[in-house]
Amino acid sequence: MSSVAAEAVHEPRSGFRERLDSWTAPSGLFIAAVLVIMALPVTRTIQDPDFWWHLRAGQLIIQHAGLLGNDPFTYTVANHHWTMHEWLNEVLFAVEFAVGGLGLIVLVLCTVTWLGLLAIMQKARLRNPTRGVLGMGMLIAVIAGFPIWGPRVQMITFAFAALTLLLVERHLVKGGKAIWALVPMFLVWSNFHSGFVIGLGFIAIILVAELIGAWLHMPDSAPRERLRPLLLVLIASVAVSMINPNGPTILLYALGTQTSGAQQSLIEEWFSPSFHDWEVLVYGAMLLSMAMLVVFNRHIRARDVALVLVTTALSLQSARHIALFVAASTPVYIDQLALATPRIRAALRRLRRAPATARTRARVQPPLLFRLTACALLMAGLGGVYVAWLVPKMQLQPYSLTYAQEFPVCAAQWLAGAPEPLKIFNQYGEGGYLSYTLSPHGDKVFIFGDAALMGDPLLYSYANVETVTPSWDSIIRASGTDIVLYDIKTPLADVMDHAADWTKVYQDGLSVAFVSTDRLSTLHLPPVPDWAPGSVCAKQAKATPNAGAQNR
Template identity: 25%
Template sequence: MGKRVELQHVIFAVIFLLFVMVNGQPVNDTDFWWHLKAGEYIWQTKTVPHADVFSYTMSDKPWIAHEWLAEVIYYLAYSLGNFRGLFVLNLLLLALTYYFYYQLLQLRTGKNSILSALLMLAGAFFTYFFWGFRPHMFLHLLFVIFLYVMECFYRNRDYLWILPLLIIAWVNLHGSFIMGPVIIGLYLISGIFAIQLPTLVNRLWTPAQKRKLLAVLLMSFLATLINPNSYHMLFYPLQTVNSDFIVNQINEWASPDFHEPYFMVYLGYVLAGFALMGLGQRKHRAVDLLLVGTFFLMSLYAVRHIALFVYGAGPVFGYYLAALLPKNSLYKHEHIFNGVSAVKHLLNGVLVVGTLIAAFLVWPPEVPLEKHVEARVLPVGAVNYMKQHRLYGKVLNDYNWGGYILWTLYPDVRVMIDGRTDLYAAKVFPDYLKIANLLPQTPQLLQKYYPDAIIIREGTSLDAYLSKYRHWQKVYADETAVIYTPVVKGRHGT
């Protein structure tokens, strides 16, 4: 095996290069910055805050820092290696995620390495959009590990003991921890009820297996209480998904728009998978129907759940696809060249050297994190101006810039709003939108929030509004941002 070039090796190389290319891009994820600042705050104070410390609009109001551990890990990676530390951390998380995903695919495809690698490549294509420096990277890893452990248990390989321990990590890393018990529950339910259908394989759990699954499920629920916010964390996911404001305002909580090319391709992937299940030669496993159905509905509800469907359904699609492939096809003879030994060695060498050269070409340069920011996306120049001129205090800011301003200027600056939508959803965010959209209440709201400075996008309606009145003066402007300060402190209206 080591002497021949195999197609899956080429696919692995492509996926690795995709890891490098995506994570080496400028950091344009606006939420990343407040996560990094929260990690710094927690690490330096050795406390997990239970009230807001970053804004002036919600100062000392209750705040659940539900991703505190992930934020600390990202901050430590930054402290150890600056941007390169963050880059390596994400590569490690992706490598672990796709290692377990590949092992899961191998289980479901009958160890068809090429088919598993191709499905892994499809998974990378549909999930690369979510590969930012953010806590949800831990969601991907833990979600796939749970699927793998439960599939192993289905095949009488018992690693269930690790799941409650992983839940302890998950509940402190990301608010999606409820997905762990959901996966256990779906496997449990699939083997409890005896359903007699000619197209269904209904494997029933033995009494001992049911007791073990119930015990692990109970321990996993109890494990969710082991976090700085105790039982409050159990309600946090429900509060988020039940907030119409968050769902309507945040893109990743919106439903997929199947008019867009990315979602059209995703829909094609889904329909092809469903066709495989409907027309395939294998009987359906009850747990497969539950997994695919549950995560497909979730992906229709919110874009951010597409990754869960891909990880959950990909192995199921592989199970059906493997049955359609001829046993003597390319998928069973995995080497792509059957020539003489010297040529095999040459192709192996070309693959290794080519991958290393390509990785070197796309590997990010050794420069500080601040240099991996695009000035057209974030207010780099405006923030530097504020720092140089000591323009501190309360800042009314663009929603997407709050995190970056916090990272660079806190504690000298407190923002009106940042990416913690759950914190601001009740009052501040609606008021912010009224100001940003220049509704009639704008003068009164400017007076209410009483900022020492306003930093917003250049060329917006609010920019034009403020430029017309003598009570505000424009002190900085570039192609991205403008800064206004009050001419007379205390007068912010028209």
């Protein structure tokens, strides 16, 4: 029995004072500290290159008072129909940006991510682990998800997925009507992000796993009478998720991403995690230690097995799915830790040759005032740290130095001075920023981060240029490109630097631009600016440490 449950048995509850004692106890302070610490790694600057085109798309949706039928940003696939599966999210971005700038968007998305983590914690609490195990498990999970956290649209799906799993687990354990809250949630989710199919998939997986688990007499199966409402909720959720500008086709949209060979093989965040990368080491450690704990405990629910297997497979396939692994597997991990703890303690006692029944020392609580003061000081300290962490990230503007080191901020400022709109061959991860800054000017990009909209043929064409296959030159020319804007120190930039029929027309600390020599005189490009000393672009030229990342 866990210590929390034990306390509940031995000590009669006395309302507010009891809770106060509980939360000012060391374990309560630990959980409170964990709640604040969890917010630190999920609070970051905008690093997702797709953020910028989402923001611009939201502004355009509001401007046109409707979804955009076609892609307005590229000169390559402008005739492709655009399935705007994230339209509601994009509109919210635009509204938040208008109200509070980038800072408000950062704050909202980081809060949403934190709420997702809170939902995971609540789900884990349903199985009554000790607070120590709960806090440790959550800290490990938050660090495991480190490569993925940050203000990005996928965090909406992460939070909704965690909430779905919480509501389903609560229903299977306690019953009640709260499970029906999933239906309106899916109505909203399906308009936010196509990842809602993951939530539907989770429910279906749990249902099937529970049926198989009951057949195999696996432990702690849910009562069968609770599966029927879950099935009904699933059916209703599928139905309401079709209430969407894209209609029922939205259900199949996400599968297209999962089955696209080009997206899976060319886009970095779809790659498998490399365990030589320190950022995924904790994820690997969590995965392996969970496998060890399951083998050690030999006690696991059928639905837990299914969720862990599915999210493990997804996260090994693509690092971006580590967030789903954290959402679905963390409560299982904490449960397994809790199951193993008594056996580990007993083993340690045996090693120390301590008696099996340890002496229980009466715990002497410090005075309440002392505990409250300690609690207040701790929370104030942690809160101060968090605010000091958050505020600089909220203060950044789209043209700040931080972003100028990641995105072609200075090159965009230069190109904005061109008298005529340009067709820009760009780096995949920079199409979003260029679309955000230059589409009002009429400029078009070769490619940006909506890979499904771009389509596999364009992705492969882009890859041929990026990797400088023999057809690179003909692909650029055949597409009608006016100017090539690319990161310095990349193979393409280094080859173009030696090509006699391409002329370098611009370079800063991040980007370099080339124009076909025979078109140089007709483009009327603006002169290369002489950045004022102390300006962002002057600093960027000095500060950019390592340009040349590809497919970010």
